Amino acid sequence: MGSLFRSEEMALCQLFLQSEAAYACVSELGELGLVQFRDLNPDVNAFQRKFVNEVRRCDEMERKLRYLEKEIKKDGIPMLDTGESPEAPQPREMIDLEATFEKLENELREVNQNAEALKRNFLELTELKHILRKTQVFFDEQEGGLNHTTESMTRALITDEVRTAGASMGPVQLGFMEKSIEREDYLPCFVAGVISREKLPAFERMLWRACRGNVFLRQAMIESPLEDPTNGDQVYKSVFIIFFQGDQLKTRVKKICEGFRATLYPCPEAPADRREMAMGVMTRIEDLNTVLGQTQDHRHRVLVAAAKNLKNWFVKVRKIKAIYHTLNLFNLDVTQKCLIAECWVPLLDIETIQLALRRGTERSGSSVPPILNRMQTFENPPTYNRTNKFTKAFQALIDAYGVASYREMNPAPYTIITFPFLFAVMFGDLGHGAIMALFGLWMIRKEKGLAAQKTDNEIWNIFFGGRYIIFLMGVFSMYTGLIYNDIFSKSLNIFGSHWHLSYNKSTVWNNNYLQLSPATSDYEGTPYPFGMDPIWQVASSNKIVFQNAYKMKISIIFGVLHMIFGVIMSWHNHTYFRNRLSLLYEFIPQLLFLVVLFFYLVLLMFIKWNRYAATNEFPMTEACAPSILITFIDMVLFKNSKAPGKDCNIYMFAGQSFFQTIFVLIALACIPVMLLGKPIKIMQARKLANVQPITGASDAEVGGMSNGGGSHGGGGEHHDEEEMSEIFIHQGIHTIEYVLGSVSHTASYLRLWALSLAHAQLAEVLWSMVLSLGLNKEGWLGGIFLTVVFAFWAVLTVGILVLMEGLSAFLHTLRLHWVEFQSKFYMGHGYAFQPFSFDTIIENGGAVTETE
Secondary structure (H helix, E strand, O other), X not given: OOOOOEOOOEEEEEEEEEHHHHHHHXXXXXXXXXXXXXXXXXXXXXXXXXXXXXXXXXXXXXXXXXXXXHHHHHOXXXXXXXXXXXXXXXXXXXXXXXXXXXXXXHHHHHHHHHHHHHHHHHHHHHHHHHHHHHHHHHHHHOOOHHHOOHHHXXXXXXXXXHHOOOOOOOOOEOOOOOOEXXXXXXXXXXXXXXXXXXXXXXXXXXXXXXOOOOOEXXXXXXXOOEEOOOOOOEEOEEEEEEEXXXXXXXXXXXXHHHHOOOEEEOOOOOHHHHHHHXXXXXXXXXXXXXXXXXXXXXXXXXXXXXXXXXXXXXXXXXXXXXXXXXXXXXXXXXXXXXXXXXXXXXXXXXXXHHHHHHHHHHHXXXXXXXXXXXXXXOOOOOEXXXXXXXXXXXXXXXXXXXXXXXXXXXXXXXXXXXHHHHHHHHHOOHHHHHHXXXXXXXXXXXXXXXXXXXXXXXXXXXXXXOHHHHHHHHHHHHHHHHHHOOEOOEOOOOOOOOEOOOOOHHHHHHOOOOOOOOOOOOEOXXXXXXXXXXXXXXXXXXXXXXXXXXXXXXXXXXHHHHHHHHHHHHHHHHHHOOOHHHHHHHHHHHHHHHHHHHHHHHHXXXXXXXXXXXXXXXXXXXXXXXXXXXXXXXXXXXXXXXXXXXXXXXXXOOOHHXXXXXXXXXXXXXXXXXXXXXXXXXXXXXXXXXOHHHHOOOHHHHHHHHHOOOOOOXXXXXXXXXXXXXXXXXXXXXXXXXXXXXXXXXXXXXXXXXXXXXXXXXXXXXXXXXXXXXXXXXXXXXXXXXXXXHHHHHHHHHHHHHHHHXXXXXXXXXXXXXXXXXXXXXXXXXXXXXXXXXXXXHHOOOOOOOOO
16 A cells, blocks of 8 residues: 555665765765664764764854854845755865855954944044034033133022033033133033933933032934944934033043943034034044945945855755764774664665665765665664645644554545545635635745745744645635535525515514425425525524534534544554454444444434425324434433324334344443453463463464564554553553543534534624624715725634634644544554655754654
8 A cells, every 4th residue: 555545664774885985875865865864872972973073163154154144134135045955065165165154254254343443433423523513502602601700600500500400411521621720710621422312311310419519511412313333223312511610520520421321522612623623523524434335335245245155055054064963873883984874764765765875976986885784673663654745734734643653544645635624514604715715725826935935934834834724624615615505694596595485575574583384385395406595594583493403413424424434444454464353352343333323323314304304294294203312312221212292103214123222232242342352362362372382372373362463563562561450451441432432522523513503603793793784874975884894894704704713613623633533543653754854954944853
């Protein structure tokens, strides 16, 4: 059987490679992606392995590439991605790559350092320019005050402006001035600078309190923000100037400025000196602008050149690193000239792997061919299910529950049909299904471009990875929406209703609740050609009653058939692994138990639909139809059902009571068979093995009875080393779980009915309480109102009914497959095949997965 239905047959092989050819051979195997290597040095520290230095060199090259990538992204330069994967470079090319990356990193760091120094100088000159401009106004205002004596200046300083501290400042040091005169007094000193605007209020308060109000401060805002050369942020600052008197206040003021990180600048007192300094500052700013532009152009050219090759460099370095990481898993022989590896390979791909090894040997120039020997082992091989872009998402759903045991039946092929179908039973709506199908189809049509974007958004990656599931769920939902005749809570009248109104107009207008009787001429007698009759959409009195009965029954029907199919799948497992005990004492009684009880329940539904109708002759009318649920309960309790009415027959067919009794007895008899059959046979086989020399029983017969003939691998059951008490307990738990689970699992399928009802009712509520309000308005105002209401209705429909209800139905469908279906046959005790593959490593961002 193909790998679609079972995992691939695997072989454990031993690989002998010459040291000079090992790198090229592993490179070819990485491109192939069909070999899972085992670690033959599990006790050796990672820093003591042979190729640890090469791995470190690759790590260093990756660090430099990440630095280049960060700088390229900072400048918004697009990186060229051709989608091609270059081959792994030869070991000698590592030196060239290291030299290239070292040169680029050093050049870029030097350019960045120079640019940062230039920006710092530019910032200082810009702040000084603003200081020279803003302080000119301050000096003009204080021009008269400078001719007074010290006392008068002090009195002028302690004014209302100072006491209210109503000035602002900014971070830059402007320098201070002391002028002596012939007297022993000194004229007031001052400092000027810039400070961050947000620190200004606290700065003012601190100056006032620390200097006891003996300072005079003026400030002015710098309108345009200034760039911080360290991180490139835009900062708003203010210019300030502080007048004070005496060396003590000068020291105090400078310490406060230092504490608030205010930058102080020298500022001449004389207007001529300030004008001369301002002209020099403007000249230097123009020169710095020219140099900065040239520096940025050079940096941009370096990054553009690096961006063209960055993706390919990442791929090459990650391939080199993966190869050396894999070589560290190998063993060296005593001559140090041969590397020995062990690996799991698919049996069907051994020839392809040997061809790849020969290509690697030819590339390396070695004359000694590699040797690939198949080994005999009793270890459990990894599970490898070959997938494509369509089946990959469905296989991921199965593996999320548990990786299949080796060669166990794979549920994924059947899930491709059953998963979207059961989802659609709950989500059935033609309009909502169309939205989902179109979204899935858009992702499928644009998958190459969307896959190339490689976003880190996990939610989007989940949607994109399940694009085929979403598309199929939408298509199946459109089909069930046609069956339910439901599109945005309305119906489609394609073929014309097969019901006709027999009431007169006055009766219709004067009665809120009327019902159409199928026993009269209201019904034509032939069903609607496809799906439900559209008349049920307006049957407000009994629409839910009818649809509840219909959807509840089909939920049970689908559920029982789904579980029976799961039990049949266990038969394939038992026959493949030659597990005769499980086949006789588990599969047969399990299938009988499910058929005689629950499949019989399904048959009763079809019999009731066929035999009872509104127009049948008495006692086969609808009024005499017995309740199937009551009939089933009375059947299990060995009770006689009561007739629905006088002169009604309690049974739907002849001999029903007899058959029901037989069915219940068969179901009860299956329980001890499931409970005790297999453990007793194992116990007998062990006794037979103990007396084998006397009886002459063969080893093959004893082994076949003791372990059910199971071969090595996932499905075979081995009980040779298990205590009999544990076997009895395990079988008891398994039996109780199956018997009780058959009841609970059958009831669990009623979620198909419940979610379908909830989805339909939510859609009807949105229509009646939102969109219908806009449809009832008339005139041009009604058109505007309808547009707004329709937008609101569309958002709620997509957000609630498609996304939230769709996610809810998806999770319930997942549970039905994991618990109700797969529990009948699926063990899921295997481990995944993780081959050494460059594609997988690059897709994971260079992370090398640890193999067994």
